[in-house]
Amino acid sequence: MKTILIALLLLPDLAQAGSVVASRTLPAGTIIMPEDVTLSEDNNPAGPNQISHVVGQQLRNMVYEGRRIEAAHLTAPTAVKRNQIVTLAYEKAALRIEAEGRALGAGSIGEVIRVMNSASRVTVSGRIAADGTVVVEQF
Incomplete structure (x- = not known):
């Protein structure tokens, strides 16, 4: 008791x-x-x-x-807005490639959005990092 x-x-x-x-x-x-x-x-x-x-x-x-x-x-707060210019990053081991891209949708940190690479016009999907970078993952 x-x-x-x-x-x-x-x-x-x-x-x-x-x-x-x-x-x-x-x-x-x-x-x-x-x-x-x-x-x-x-x-x-x-x-x-x-x-x-x-x-x-x-x-x-x-x-x-x-x-x-x-x-x-x-x-959750929106980290990337639609049509915003973002940095695309591809990371694998010690390699990191960065490019400029345009977000095709809005998203919060940790969400996957589609981004069009500004140079090649190729559309890729990536996860939004805390600094606003979109990290492209190999699936």
């Missing part, structure tokens, strides 16, 4: 949980910063309940001031 009581005391206080709401009107595509959101008293079990869960995420659609931010409204 004591262990259950101790476990309950060590758990985070559920009464402090609430819903994350927009502190101002946020247009679609906004990357959420800490000053853009606040924590409200009402609890939404389906949505994020801590500000740290939404900071750094990108909004898929507009959220008006005072409205809850649902999990469906959020996505």
Whole structure:
């Protein structure tokens, strides 16, 4: 019985949980910063309940001031936009070949997108690296 009581005391206080709401009107595509959101008293079990869960995420659609931010409204931030000029990189052991290319789609870090090589006009697929480089992998 004591262990259950101790476990309950060590758990985070559920009464402090609430819903994350927009502190101002946020247009679609906004990357959420800490000053853009606040924590409200009402609890939404389906949505994020801590500000740290939404900071750094990108909004898929507009959220008006005072409205809850649902999990469906959020996505990973876009690292490469459609038609953006990117660096294509092919790596194998000690060899690294780089070329310039144009992104044919948008994507987040870790996603695979299609890119057209600017010099040869060949379309390749590659994974977006953290620095915005598209790394072409041999399949």
